[in-house]
Amino acid sequence: MTADELDLNELHVDDELPLDEDVPQLVETSTKVPMTIVTGYLGSGKSTLLDYILKEQHGRRIAVIMNEFGDTSDIESKAISVQSDEALVEEWLELNNGCLCCSVRDTGLTAILNLMEKKGRFDQIVLETTGLADPAPIIQAFWNEPALNLDVSLDAVVSVVDAAGIEKQIQDPRPDGSYNEAQRQVATADVILLNKADLVTPADLERVEALLRTINSTALIHRTTRSAIDLSLLLDLNIYAAPSAPFRPETLAPFSQPDATDSCDGCATGKPHEHAPAAASSSSPHANDISSLTIPLPPSLPSVTGPTSALYALLSSLLWEGTLPGAPSSSSTPDAFDLLRTKGFVRTDDGREWVLQGVRDIFDFAQVPAEATAAARAGESESAGEGEGEKTVQPKVVLIGRGLADKEGVRARFVRALEEGVARERASLREQDEEESSGGEEDDEDEEMGE
Numbered sequence: 001m002t003a004d005e006l007d008l009n010e011l012h013v014d015d016e017l018p019l020d021e022d023v024p025q026l027v028e029t030s031t032k033v034p035m036t037i038v039t040g041y042l043g044s045g046k047s048t049l050l051d052y053i054l055k056e057q058h059g060r061r062i063a064v065i066m067n068e069f070g071d072t073s074d075i076e077s078k079a080i081s082v083q084s085d086e087a088l089v090e091e092w093l094e095l096n097n098g099c100l101c102c103s104v105r106d107t108g109l110t111a112i113l114n115l116m117e118k119k120g121r122f123d124q125i126v127l128e129t130t131g132l133a134d135p136a137p138i139i140q141a142f143w144n145e146p147a148l149n150l151d152v153s154l155d156a157v158v159s160v161v162d163a164a165g166i167e168k169q170i171q172d173p174r175p176d177g178s179y180n181e182a183q184r185q186v187a188t189a190d191v192i193l194l195n196k197a198d199l200v201t202p203a204d205l206e207r208v209e210a211l212l213r214t215i216n217s218t219a220l221i222h223r224t225t226r227s228a229i230d231l232s233l234l235l236d237l238n239i240y241a242a243p244s245a246p247f248r249p250e251t252l253a254p255f256s257q258p259d260a261t262d263s264c265d266g267c268a269t270g271k272p273h274e275h276a277p278a279a280a281s282s283s284s285p286h287a288n289d290i291s292s293l294t295i296p297l298p299p300s301l302p303s304v305t306g307p308t309s310a311l312y313a314l315l316s317s318l319l320w321e322g323t324l325p326g327a328p329s330s331s332s333t334p335d336a337f338d339l340l341r342t343k344g345f346v347r348t349d350d351g352r353e354w355v356l357q358g359v360r361d362i363f364d365f366a367q368v369p370a371e372a373t374a375a376a377r378a379g380e381s382e383s384a385g386e387g388e389g390e391k392t393v394q395p396k397v398v399l400i401g402r403g404l405a406d407k408e409g410v411r412a413r414f415v416r417a418l419e420e421g422v423a424r425e426r427a428s429l430r431e432q433d434e435e436e437s438s439g440g441e442e443d444d445e446d447e448e449m450g451e
């Protein structure tokens with residue numbers, strides 16, 4: 001059963017909870033609390049990770065919402081573990097009808113906020129999502145819903161992957177042909193913990209990591225055993241670039257790397273070349289055709305939002321209608337784009353830089369703060385002086401999902417449509433400028449005549 005098929009449930013915090021006056025208020029009330037969403041297949045090591053986070057001496061107040069029940073159908077209450085400097089406190093959220101996904105999405109945040117009011121604000125919320133067939137709705141809810149976003153901002157989506165089991169999990173077909181759980185979890189992740197590294201050989205780890213990169217070329221992948229990791233690699237990443245939190249330039253690292261999904265040099269150039277036929281899906285690492293496609297963007301674009309933006313129009317067509325301008329290379333096969341995740345890095349003519357984030361059909365551009373841009377440029381020129389000038393973040397869009405198997409064809413259509421759209425956009429901007437300046441001249445003339 002998917003989350004959407006379950007009834008909406010009421011989630012509330014017991015009003016009788018004692019007020020803990022002693023808990024220090026470590027976060028300014030004006031700061032949004034970052035929320036990390038943890039996904040991962042059954043048994044991959046999520047609870048081990050949450051346990052590790054709670055027990056680490058990090059000096060932060062972290063509320064961990066744990067789903068310890070697996071099947072959510074008959075849950076009546078849910079533990080929230082709150083780590084303060086002094087102690088681990090457990091609270092209970094009552095779920096009248098069981099589904100954490102629907103509850104959290106619809107009323108759960110209110111409950112969390114109530115808890116924050118009672119217990120003092122947290123530095124971080126970590127939400128585990130076991131039992132969720134599709135993490136996308138909850139990611140969208142915490143990222144995009146303004147009503148939910150007043151106090152909490154989506155920090156990052158972390159997926160814990162079992163290094164010994166993920167290959168099989170990813171290949172496991174769904175009877176209805178839809179994405180399976182493991183595919184969705186890997187595709188929507190910003191950070192992947194390639195866990196249980198102790199159970200496989202170094203060669204296995206290389207192969208599994210390569211597979212994960214074919215699905216999600218932009219995730220930051222860390223190899224772990226028992227989910228142990230430096231928490232600064234996991235928390236406060238601000239991947240979704242909330243203006244209320246500092247921007248972490250290192251989260252752009254995947255955009256400066258070549259596309260791991262392109263084993264083919266020709267694809268990387270975007271120029272026409274021959275391909276060997278794709279392997280059958282059951283044995284292919286592109287299981288069920290889910291893959292990442294990186295599309296290089298021009299060094300600078302006129303705009304990223306607004307009715308005239310060529311890039312915005314193209315992404316809308318892709319994500320909302322599942323199509324791109326121009327015919328597919330095989331005319332008998334219509335476009336079948338089904339994208340789980342979109343990411344990107346863009347520069348605009350005015351010198352600003354933007355991070356594109358998309359989850360399913362929702363996408364948004366967040367401006368990289370000018371200070372971060374300046375710092376990155378300073379770093380670039382320094383490393384260029386040391387002969388490592390390739391670290392510059394290249395503007396690009398990364399698409400993750402289905403319908404991308406013909407990488408060369410899709411990339412070529414996207415690039416062509418964008419070029420044409422940008423040409424139109426620039427022409428219309430020029431016209432606008434000319435109209436404004438001739439309007440200005442006419443006004444000047446009118447004024448002169450009036451005088």
Ligand SMILES: Nc1nc2c(ncn2[C@@H]2O[C@H](COP(=O)(O)OP(=O)(O)OP(=O)(O)O)[C@@H](O)[C@H]2O)c(=O)[nH]1
Nearest residue numbers: 042043044045046047048130195196197225226227
């Ligand atoms: N060998 C090994 N075992 C691990 C590692 N990480 C977790 N485990 C074990 O794997 C089992 C499952 O770990 P959990 O943390 O409960 O996994 P989970 O993802 O929370 O599982 P569910 O709650 O069932 O979804 C436990 O017995 C862990 O002790 C690891 O890196 N290596």
